[in-house]
Amino acid sequence: MSRRSITALGPPSAGARALKGLVLTLCCAAVVVPFVGIVATSLSPRAEVTRAGGFVLVPKQISFAAYEAILSGGVVTRATLVSLFVTAAGTLLSLVATTLLAYGLSRPGSFAHRPLLMTVLFAVLFGPGLIPSYLVVKSLGLLDTYWALLLPPMINAFNVIIMRSFFLELPPEVIESARIDGAGDLAVLTRIVLPLSKAALAVIGLFYAVGYWNAFFSALLYLNDSGMWPLQLVLRTYVVNQTQLGVDQLGGGAGLPPQEAVQMAILVLSIVPVLLVYPFVQRHFSKGVLIGAVKG
Amino acid sequence: MTVPTQTPVGRTSPPPHGSPAPPPAASRRPPWWRRLAADRVLVLAALPGVAALLLFHYLPWLGNVIAFKDYQPYLGILDSPWVGLANFAVIVDGDPQFLNALANTLLITALQVLIVFPAPIALALLLDSLISERLKRLAQSILYLPHFLSWVIVVAIFQQMFGNAGLLNSALRAQGLATIDVISNPELFKLLVTSQVLWKDAGWATILFLAALARIDLELYEAAAVDGAGRWRQLWHVTLPGLRGLIVLLLILRLGDTLSVGFEQIILQEPAVGRQASEVLDTYVFNHAVLAADWGQGAAVGLVKGVLGVLLVLGANKLAHRFGERGIYQR
Numbered sequence: 028m029s030r031r032s033i034t035a036l037g038p039p040s041a042g043a044r045a046l047k048g049l050v051l052t053l054c055c056a057a058v059v060v061p062f063v064g065i066v067a068t069s070l071s072p073r074a075e076v077t078r079a080g081g082f083v084l085v086p087k088q089i090s091f092a093a094y095e096a097i098l099s100g101g102v103v104t105r106a107t108l109v110s111l112f113v114t115a116a117g118t119l120l121s122l123v124a125t126t127l128l129a130y131g132l133s134r135p136g137s138f139a140h141r142p143l144l145m146t147v148l149f150a151v152l153f154g155p156g157l158i159p160s161y162l163v164v165k166s167l168g169l170l171d172t173y174w175a176l177l178l179p180p181m182i183n184a185f186n187v188i189i190m191r192s193f194f195l196e197l198p199p200e201v202i203e204s205a206r207i208d209g210a211g212d213l214a215v216l217t218r219i220v221l222p223l224s225k226a227a228l229a230v231i232g233l234f235y236a237v238g239y240w241n242a243f244f245s246a247l248l249y250l251n252d253s254g255m256w257p258l259q260l261v262l263r264t265y266v267v268n269q270t271q272l273g274v275d276q277l278g279g280g281a282g283l284p285p286q287e288a289v290q291m292a293i294l295v296l297s298i299v300p301v302l303l304v305y306p307f308v309q310r311h312f313s314k315g316v317l318i319g320a321v322k323g
Numbered sequence: 324m325t326v327p328t329q330t331p332v333g334r335t336s337p338p339p340h341g342s343p344a345p346p347p348a349a350s351r352r353p354p355w356w357r358r359l360a361a362d363r364v365l366v367l368a369a370l371p372g373v374a375a376l377l378l379f380h381y382l383p384w385l386g387n388v389i390a391f392k393d394y395q396p397y398l399g400i401l402d403s404p405w406v407g408l409a410n411f412a413v414i415v416d417g418d419p420q421f422l423n424a425l426a427n428t429l430l431i432t433a434l435q436v437l438i439v440f441p442a443p444i445a446l447a448l449l450l451d452s453l454i455s456e457r458l459k460r461l462a463q464s465i466l467y468l469p470h471f472l473s474w475v476i477v478v479a480i481f482q483q484m485f486g487n488a489g490l491l492n493s494a495l496r497a498q499g500l501a502t503i504d505v506i507s508n509p510e511l512f513k514l515l516v517t518s519q520v521l522w523k524d525a526g527w528a529t530i531l532f533l534a535a536l537a538r539i540d541l542e543l544y545e546a547a548a549v550d551g552a553g554r555w556r557q558l559w560h561v562t563l564p565g566l567r568g569l570i571v572l573l574l575i576l577r578l579g580d581t582l583s584v585g586f587e588q589i590i591l592q593e594p595a596v597g598r599q600a601s602e603v604l605d606t607y608v609f610n611h612a613v614l615a616a617d618w619g620q621g622a623a624v625g626l627v628k629g630v631l632g633v634l635l636v637l638g639a640n641k642l643a644h645r646f647g648e649r650g651i652y653q654r
Contacts, residue, residue, distance in 0.1 A: 039452070039554075047449060054446065055465045057522065061480045064490060068483075080496060081488030124372045131369025138355070138362040143369050150380045152579070153633055156625040157586075157605065158612045159386030162400065163379065179379040182372045212364035241473030244587050248613070259475045266479045267591055287488075294479055301471050309464060312530060 069291035117239035129190035150184035175249035410623035447532035466526025509600030539565035579636035
């Protein structure tokens with residue numbers, strides 16, 4: 028926008044612009060450089076890793092051995108599949124329940140509108156504690172099942188509020204004319220509201236998907252069986268806690284790539300899905316979806 | 324886009340909110356079963372989500388009764404014996420571990436409010452002042468990204484940068500300099516945690532400030548320029564007042580979270596630096612209740628923490644109203 032610099036005063040001085048450029052470059056480098064290093068290390072053969080002392084920024088040779096090792100059917104492969112399943116199933120559940128709830132709250136003055144809305148609003152402000160949540164999951168018999176990862180975070184009350192304020196801002200004339208043509212509440216939802224809300228669905232869907240994909244602690248708390256672990260927990264064990272990954276944990280038998288490369292390959296694997304979805308959703312971020320929530 | 328904030332999706336417009344005299348409509352209001360029948364689709368649509376909230380958001384509040392019990396997992400919540408306020412003794416008597424966790428929590432919160440809170444405001448001003456729209460978008464795409472990474476990933480990335488075999492120390496070693504222990508140094512832990520939050524969320528937090536900046540009336544800047552205000556005076560007299568409402572709102576929400584600092588982030592790094600430096604209230608609850616099986620005590624601390632959090636939000640909101648701001652709710 029930069030509207031201020033153009034309108035009121037002339038262009039900023041050269042010194043100010045240089046300083047701005049420098050600060051911005053440093054901020055962006057702080058994000059980009061680690062990514063480059065992680066990908067580079069994951070692609071490095073042993074000689075490169077040893078030469079760099081562990082973390083490679085610019086590899087001279089490239090090897091995909093680390094990726095072959097983790098993707099050929101060991102612990103990491105299984106955990107990746109678990110994470111993909113939990114993310115897909117969870118996002119679907121969450122998006123359906125959130126959309127329905129937001130739609131149910133989208134007509135002020137409808138039956139029980141106020142108490143239902145209050146139920147959601149209070150949930151935004153006051154989250155449940157760790158211990159009581161654990162006890163509820165336990166007494167429902169959900170421990171050691173994937174339901175424990177899917178059901179408790181199914182409704183994020185804040186996402187409901189965002190979605191609802193998006194619905195409230197849809198043009199009323201369109202809905203009105205559908206009603207005159209005889210559409211009921213259900214038809215209005217499926218034929219008018221949903222097609223007009225693709226941006227909101229995409230962004231809220233991304234929020235949920237990222238939440239399920241990134242969840243680490245709920246799995247630690249609710250799943251005792253390490254065979255059920257999602258990728259984030261594997262990442263914690265073998266990368267953050269530096270537990271050695273042996274031939275037993277990796278699939279296939281083709282020699283062991285350097286530990287550092289394997290660790291960084293797991294890290295890359297955990298970041299890639301986020302990177303893949305991000306560009307498609309990013310353009311919707313500032314398009315009123317979130318801003319609507321702040322206004323209302 | 325100019326949008327009315329309260330346009331219903333429905334066919335009938337609701338009585339105008341806050342208008343003084345709607346009673347005649349109330350007497351003609353159809354009986355509840357008629358209204359339920361008319362709105363059945365909406366109510367049915369809301370049910371699954373509301374049920375999930377009741378089950379996993381509200382029901383746990385009842386579970387807090389174990390704060391007043393000697394909870395034994397094999398006896399269950401109902402049959403465990405009542406112990407009155409015994410579980411709260413750690414708080415009242417000032418158990419050293421509890422006080423340590425409280426002190427760590429407050430210190431980390433203070434650091435984050437001082438360092439992490441203002442950063443996105445400065446960054447948003449910087450982004451907003453960029454003239455090239457493409458450059459701005461590129462910078463935003465890069466800076467928003469870390470927000471979407473998990474804490475496990477962020478902690479792993481910081482290890483790769485600052486760990487013993489990480490980028491920084493490899494470079495120092497290559498230059499023949501002494502290495503710096505950043506990752507497992509208890510003294511640096513609170514700064515490390517703060518810089519991780521900064522790295523992860525400062526970029527994303529600009530999104531709200533950028534939206535607020537875009538809503539400031541351009542004529543205000545023009546008028547200020549006519550009055551002879553330079554860049555800094557415009558920032559002080561036009562821009563910052565334009566952001567005030569949002570800053571107050573976010574500060575209130577942050578204040579409500581005073582007692583909860585990055586649970587996942589800290590539990591992940593506890594093994595590296597030890598409990599003395601890293602334990603905060605949330606990890607204290609987890610370590611005592613789940614790991615040491617002292618359920619009642621953990622729940623007691625968690626309950627006090629939750630209640631204080633609610634009071635902090637309400638208190639901060641009251642304060643905001645006193646200063647003439649909207650806060651999180653009106654009235």
